[in-house]
Amino acid sequence: MKNNILHKADSRFVADHGWLKSAQTFSFHDHYDPQRIRFGALRVLNDDIVNGGKGFGRHPHDNMEIISIPLEGTLEHQDSMGNVAVINPGEIQAMSAGTGIYHTEFNKDPAESVTFLQIWLYPNKLNVTPRYDQLDYSKGDRHNKFLQILSPEPSDEGVWIQQQAWFHMGEFDKDFETYYSLKQAGNGLYVFVIKGSVTVNGQALEQRDGYGLWPDSDVKIAAADDAQVLLMEVPEEW
C-alpha cells in the first residue's frame, strides 16, 4: 500500500524573484528535494503571484501537460500556435506541449497582482501535436459539490489533457460533508485547499495545504470552515 503524503503550506519552497513569488510543492527550478519530486503524474504545483505589469516572457515547453488556474487577477496568454487569450478566475487553461510550443503568460494589469496555480502533469503519450484549450467554469455548479473541470476525454466535462487525470473544483459551506469516488481504480488523489480548511478521511488540512492519498474506497471530504478545494486525480504510472 502506498503512503499518503501531507504537504503543509509552509513546507513549500518559496522562490522570490521580485516580480514573481512562487510557492512550490514539488522540486522546481533551482529547488531540488528528492522527497518532493512528484505525486504520480503530478509533477508541478506552483502557487504563483505575479506583480502588476509583469509576466513570463516567451519560453518553450515540450511533452508536458500544463494547466493554469487563476485565483485572483487576470493573465494574458499568447503562444506559438497563434492563440491569444485572457484567463480570469473561474476559468482553466490547458496546454499539451507535445512536440514543442512557445508561450507567454503576462499580467497586463499595471497595478494589481495575479495569483494563479500552475500545474504540470506528465503526458501519457509523447510528441503529440501541441494544443491549447480554455474553459469558463464559473457558471458551473460547484456549491457543496465537486464540478469536473478537466478530464482525459474531449467529450467529457471540462478541458481535456493527454493523461488519465481528472480535476474537480468545489466550494463548500462549513460542516458540509461529501465523498469523492475515483474515476479510475488505482489512481491517486491530490487534494489542494485553496481557501478555508477541510478534513480528508480525517486528515486536517488548512489553506494551501496539499494531501496526496491512494484510496481504495470513496474519500470523505468535510469542510471545517467555508472552503474551496481542488481535487487532482492522477495515475501513478502511465
Added chain:
Amino acid sequence: MADVNILVLADHAEILETIIRLINKNEGWRGTGVAGYDQAEEALKTNKFDLVLLGVGVDDEAEARILRLCESIAPQTVCMRHYGGGSGLLSSEIQHALAQR
C-alpha cells in the same frame, strides 16, 4: 573540464539550444546537443558523458535504441527522458538523475 557532462538528444533546434544554454549556465555542468541517433552514437563513442537526456522527438523506439547503445558503450552513463523542454524542471531533473548514480 566540466564536472558533469550532459548529452541532450532532441529533435527541435530551438528547444535543444535552450536546454543547452540553461545547462551551461550552471557552473560545473556542460551540455552537448545532438539531433538524432547517429549524432548521439558519434558523441557517445568519442566523449564520456555522465548523463544523457532524451528530449522532444525521441520516440519509444529511438529511446530503446539509445538505451541499448549506452549499455554497450557507456554503461556508466545515466540515460533518462527529459520532459518540459528546458523548463523549470531541467535543473531538478538533472540533480535527481545524478543522485541516482
